[in-house]
Amino acid sequence: MATSKDYGLGEFQFPRGWFMIAGAGEVTSTPTPMRYFGQDLVAYRGESGTAYVVEAYCPHMGAHLAKNTTSYIVRDNEQVQGESIRCPFHGWRFGPDGACNEVPYSKFVPKAAALKTFPVIERAGIIWMWHDPEGLEPEWDLPDFGNHYGEPGWVEWKIDYMGDLNCHGIEIVDNMADFGHFVPIHGAKDFTYFANEFTDHIVHQYYSAGHRTLTASEGDQLVLDTWYEGPGFLQSEMAGEYDSFIMIANTPIDDGITRAWHALMVNVNDGSKPITDGERELAAAYQEASRAAFAQDVEIWQNKRACLNPLAIPNDGPYGKVRTWYRQFYNPRDQAPTIRQRSNGLVVTHDTRPGSQAA
Template sequence: MVLPHAIEAVPAGDRYARGWHCLGLATEYKDGKPHGLNIFGKQLVAFAGDDGHVQVLDAFCPHMGANLASGEVRGNSLVCPFHQWNWGANGVCTHIPYATRVPPKARIQSWHTCEQNRLLFIWSDYEGAAPTPETAIPRINACFSDEWTPWAVRKITIQTNCRELVDNLADAAHFGPVHGSPASYFCNTFVGHIGYQMFHGSQSELLGNTLVADSAYFGPAYHITRMTAEVDGLPLHSVLLNCHVPINQDSFELRYGVMIKKTPGLSDDQNREIAHAYVEQAHQSFFQDVEIWHNKTRIDHPVLCEGDGPIYQLRDWYRQFYTDLARLPNDLRKEKVFELREGVWRTLSEVPPDAISQLHTI
């Protein structure tokens, strides 16, 4: 007698993924004001001083506990609203207006940040290690080209663990039932800190026909897609941003955005309208998943069938971001390739021509 499968789910624990997490458009933080951030189970504060660099600090002043997000920016320092202690970008107190000496313990955590592709990123690492050149966010030349519209970005809060979102990278089977866009071809490649997906679809209810989506997670939380589709009989080239930052283990901020290659003959305003309309379509697409996420349960050992693809292999790749650096597996840099062609999954020794990513050439 075959017994019912018991669903198992280990609590997510107290770690957040090691890697760069996107906080949206960098310009949003350069208005001369502090910005409170509720992420990684903590209260943080972002600000840009006169030098234009966006810094992130722990939000609570160690003097008497005030929230620095309620303070003000002066020069390159953040000033506490309670007693006006001044905090520099490195988290060290630089001035106390009613004291001649700053206590040596007057320092708070300063987080690594970077700007790339007109976006702001924050680095998280449970062990406290600094980012390495290997994990640098790759440049998207289209972000700096007049041939493309600027990012049109939207943010929503999702009430579940962020692993549910990352599972989509390998879940080819859900595209038809959920999004009305079944995969005619699908391939995953996992190598180092990058997880690739190549998707071909003959039709899409939301994102056009003859769809080709070339996408990748660069680390645990920053996902970029180069997409081509036919919309109203015309080719549309777009770059999609899909990034998340955990609020806690049961919720995360999802930011998604679109840039489109401008259509010759249309004004900048008309091209921006197309980009914003595409964001709205992406919004509908995400909410098709969100409705399911908000009503499902966490499951660590799903019962899979032969058509499900490399779900477990994806989770093995994703686990690296929650593992001590000294305990990472030795084969992380080896390409692992899984292809769905004509309804059959195959494990390959090299990436097939249909799945060669062009993300680095945008």
């Protein structure tokens, strides 16, 4: 296992950004233990339905807020009251701002009795958390995932859990620049265009190629616009017989260990009529084909050694720039502009479109 330090990423062990931490259905009114960013955390829903994430250990004497089944507070269903969470040990209760708002046996509540809390947004059936090594407010907004989720004509995605990988997130994000793996891993053929565009905290991959099986007829091109907004998740708009939208998330559990998920939603009709069972089956088959394609990358990552320095050749695509871009999230926010200056811009790795110079 290689760590952020081994890759020379910067000052911080864990990056700044929005990260998937769970599917919406995994967070309930029963506090759930989680581990991300090398920290034990607890997620729960308040009575309003809002999801919260707090540190796992009570500031009073260190009890775990979710790993208990026998305390009478748990048996009596008093763990979540309103939007607050109560510790199973002595019953101190903490509000969604983290501050202790009740000690059952004392009027005196110390100011220091506070849990660390994290910004959380529930969107597109997923619980997202802002992680920031400097403890600052989100630097950019969580995106709206093409605004497709829940829209008429779109079949909502289900979440595919892909595993806890013994692999640092950088190796997953390397994929953005990886021109050479598309033919052997993903069955691409007849590439006409492959480029990356870096714009501050966003990196795009523009892709146009045929495919051995995914295209309807010989000579058809798959056209993909794929991008990261921050280090934690990929989005991809895929144009084809049916338009679809992919999300792939990678979230550090510990330094060098990464949890990965995949999801895909499909536009099955123009939205003027309800979605049929047949259309749902079609969307499920689309999602499964995309999951299987991503699983081909995952199998490589699960079994490879760490690549601290790629033995890169020019036709590989701009790994170096992706890794430079990625470093902005591992360093203080005020250093990000300098790092971005070194990666911003367009890099075309392959262009054989009619009229292009190489054609």
